[in-house]
């Protein structure tokens with residue numbers, strides 16, 4: 457049995473320290489464990505006959521009943537790819553943002569594990585009560601959308617686990633690293649910061665993802681024939697830029713490769729399911745407006761038009777960012793409340 461020190465926060469790296477890949481860190485206090493990330497590594501040249509490299513989970517095996525959760529920072533395989541192998545032995549819910557969870561679920565589905573795993577979607581505003589831990593989140597930019605830093609409140613202090621990040625002030629989705637939240641956490645006090653950023657030892661800064669689009673414009677305009685582009689299949693922002701700019705230049709876009717096709721589908725489904733939900737609300741609203749009394753017409757019309765703008769902003773989410781969708785959603789909410797209030801006041805009178 458691997459012993460931990462009592463009444464102490466034990467931070468136990470199970471992989472990913474001083475190496476690339478298989479990121480996994482266990483946080484233990486009072487016999488309870490929260491695991492951040494569950495990644496795999498791809499074999500190096502000398503690892504002949506090896507398909508995947510998994511983190512050493514002996515510590516988790518020995519404490520399997522005390523694992524409260526797996527919290528995943530972002531949708532790169534070196535941060536979630538070992539889930540199907542680890543969850544076979546250790547059963548605990550998985551918490552991640554929408555896109556990260558969609559990638560993870562697709563991987564679990566390939567292994568026939570989707571139904572047996574509790575997968576919970578979180579946002580940067582979520583708070584998880586995992587006694588003795590409270591887990592919160594902070595938006596960060598990275599080369600895959602929807603990345604989160606994890607903030608773990610423990611009885612002895614707060615730990616900030618950044619996940620992979622970069623500071624991109626003009627990301628494609630408008631979702632920047634929440635430096636205000638990070639600054640506030642810093643002011644309130646942080647016991648430990650575990651931070652991971654590629655090339656952190658090199659001087660200077662990495663360019664913004666939106667600069668890549670400028671290069672695409674130039675290349676797509678000048679190239680006489682076909683343009684071949686390669687990138688990581690999780691690099692949804694880059695693929696999105698290529699699709700949009702190709703279309704602006706009257707070019708057709710095709711994806712090739714299993715992961716590429718799969719991930720593009722996953723990213724598209726994110727908004728297409730929202731669009732079909734809005735369509736459903738719109739059609740039930742038309743039914744309501746036919747049967748409703750004419751005195752509610754102004755409120756119904758207001759709700760209709762705010763739904764229309766929500767739909768437009770969802771369609772253009774890649775261009776305008778999530779903030780515009782949130783704003784449109786808030787306006788739908790307030791028109792719905794107005795309709796509800798006027799219906800209630802009619803009932804009372």
Ligand SMILES: [Zn+2]
Nearest residue numbers: 530532598620
């Ligand atoms: Zn990453």
